[in-house]
Amino acid sequence: MRKPFIAANWKMNKTVSETGEFLKEFIPVVKDVAAVEIVMAPPFTSLMTAAKSIKGTNIRLASQNVFYEEKGAFTGEISPAMLVDCGCTYVIVGHSERRQYFKETDEIINKKIRASKKNGLGVVFCVGESLEDRESGKTFDILNREIENGLKDTAADNIVVAYEPIWAIGTGRTAAPEQAQEAHAYIRDRISVLYGNKADEFRIIYGGSVTPENVDSLMACSDVDGALVGGASLKVESFTRIVKFKKG
Numbered sequence: 001m002r003k004p005f006i007a008a009n010w011k012m013n014k015t016v017s018e019t020g021e022f023l024k025e026f027i028p029v030v031k032d033v034a035a036v037e038i039v040m041a042p043p044f045t046s047l048m049t050a051a052k053s054i055k056g057t058n059i060r061l062a063s064q065n066v067f068y069e070e071k072g073a074f075t076g077e078i079s080p081a082m083l084v085d086c087g088c089t090y091v092i093v094g095h096s097e098r099r100q101y102f103k104e105t106d107e108i109i110n111k112k113i114r115a116s117k118k119n120g121l122g123v124v125f126c127v128g129e130s131l132e133d134r135e136s137g138k139t140f141d142i143l144n145r146e147i148e149n150g151l152k153d154t155a156a157d158n159i160v161v162a163y164e165p166i167w168a169i170g171t172g173r174t175a176a177p178e179q180a181q182e183a184h185a186y187i188r189d190r191i192s193v194l195y196g197n198k199a200d201e202f203r204i205i206y207g208g209s210v211t212p213e214n215v216d217s218l219m220a221c222s223d224v225d226g227a228l229v230g231g232a233s234l235k236v237e238s239f240t241r242i243v244k245f246k247k248g
């Protein structure tokens, strides 16, 4: 059985005090949710305060980024060990915004995944095609390339793959459940080539304009094991409804 995984990606939103206010309201309303792994990824500046607030709760902490070196002259970067020290359990790697705005390549992403796993961090590894790729029939080629290169020389444990079609991120245009299911089934098939029968245990989550209105139909798909949520995770009410999705 794959435990559903629902993660909030706050991106560059919320100050330390706003993080504290959100969690003060959110923690009690989800405290009885045992069947879902709930993960929050606030900005770096809020990690410490979030770690203190969620201690002893059913919520886990993730970082939105990491650098692959252990220490040294890398101004502005944060190492995997620093994130573990801050209380992080997971790190998001390969988000399309990092690939697009910060020019992260498959090779850099692979280094980040390996360094994170070496330090005991779980990885939420994002893959997904652009609209242009989809319209020219290249979706599966892109997914295959990102998976093969990103997961090169990594063991199967402690990885969650997030399928995030770029055209659906922050656009209000969600993938239809059939489109999500088709891509997730393809990803699981690729994972089985890399990791054999471990593919059945692999959690593959969907990201791209997930809302309280569409979460139930996405989670009804047999290969959709959770969600990575941007905009709708910024409000307690909408993120709580997503965490408490209804099974079909």
Ligand code: PEP
Binding pocket: 009, 011, 164, 168, 169, 170, 171, 172, 207, 208, 209, 210, 228, 229, 230, 231, 232
């Ligand atoms: C994301 O940032 O990973 C994301 C899916 O954003 P949104 O839910 O706003 O589309």
